[in-house]
Amino acid sequence: KNEVEQSPQNLTAQEGEFITINCSYSVGISALHWLQQHPGGGIVSLFMLSSGKKKHGRLIATINIQEKHSSLHITASHPRDSAVYICAVRSNTGNQFYFGTGTSLTVIP
Amino acid sequence: GAGVSQSPSNKVTEKGKDVELRCDPISGHTALYWYRQRLGQGLEFLIYFQGNSAPDKSGLPSDRFSAERTGESVSTLTIQRTQQEDSAVYLCASSLRDRGIYGYTFGSGTRLTVV
Numbered sequence: 636k637n638e639v640e641q642s643p644q645n646l647t648a649q650e651g652e653f654i655t656i657n658c659s660y661s662v663g664i665s666a667l668h669w670l671q672q673h674p675g676g677g678i679v680s681l682f683m684l685s686s687g688k689k690k691h692g693r694l695i696a697t698i699n700i701q702e703k704h705s706s707l708h709i710t711a712s713h714p715r716d717s718a719v720y721i722c723a724v725r726s727n728t729g730n731q732f733y734f735g736t737g738t739s740l741t742v743i744p
Numbered sequence: 745g746a747g748v749s750q751s752p753s754n755k756v757t758e759k760g761k762d763v764e765l766r767c768d769p770i771s772g773h774t775a776l777y778w779y780r781q782r783l784g785q786g787l788e789f790l791i792y793f794q795g796n797s798a799p800d801k802s803g804l805p806s807d808r809f810s811a812e813r814t815g816e817s818v819s820t821l822t823i824q825r826t827q828q829e830d831s832a833v834y835l836c837a838s839s840l841r842d843r844g845i846y847g848y849t850f851g852s853g854t855r856l857t858v859v
Contacts, residue, residue, distance in 0.1 A: 668848070670850075678835065678837075678850040678853075679850070680837075680848050680849065680850065683848075721786070721787065723787070731789055731800075731802065731803070732777070732779075732787075732789045733789075734786045734787040734788075734789075735786065736785070736786040737786060
């Protein structure tokens with residue numbers, strides 16, 4: 636069993652739709668990251684969370700520490716949001732990062 | 745520099761040869777990670793450097809893999825006697841400091857192909 640599970644694995648949305656990507660984890664963490672990977676491999680760190688909620692533009696990330704769950708929301712989705720979104724957690728017992736396998740998002744015009 | 749720089753961007757090597765991959769972190773970033781991403785798979789942690797502390801090598805897949813970092817500067821990842829299963833994108837990330845509110849900046853990766 637992976638320490639980090641993401642859902643859905645693949646997601647296709649129409650432009651303008653509200654999108655939610657979910658992440659559940661099974662280890663104790665000190666922080667959770669949401670990463671965006673575009674075709675070609677470049678990775679951008681979107682958020683780092685240890686509690687509550689963060690917002691950046693059309694992106695919102697929330698985390699529930701008790702339930703070991705995080706969500707990434709994209710409001711008013713746009714084709715340029717098409718990418719793989721990766722959830723990663725930092726273990727609170729060492730330096731180890733655990734990564735989800737990613738959610739491939741395609742936003743259709 | 746303005747971002748994390750990795751070189752080379754692409755490397756094709758013959759099985760059995762040694763390769764060296766380089767990562768230039770953002771100036772002043774004390775934390776540096778190496779990751780590997782095989783085709784169609786998620787990111788795998790390889791090694792972590794924090795300042796002058798002993799590195800966390802727990803993610804290195806075999807003794808053919810080693811990495812060095814001098815202080816808070818450049819890091820090199822060396823793979824000896826490369827195998828085809830080493831083919832992957834090798835990513836480096838650095839952070840201003842460990843823990844806390846700061847996120848990580850990723851380099852664009854080195855795509856290694858072992859033929």
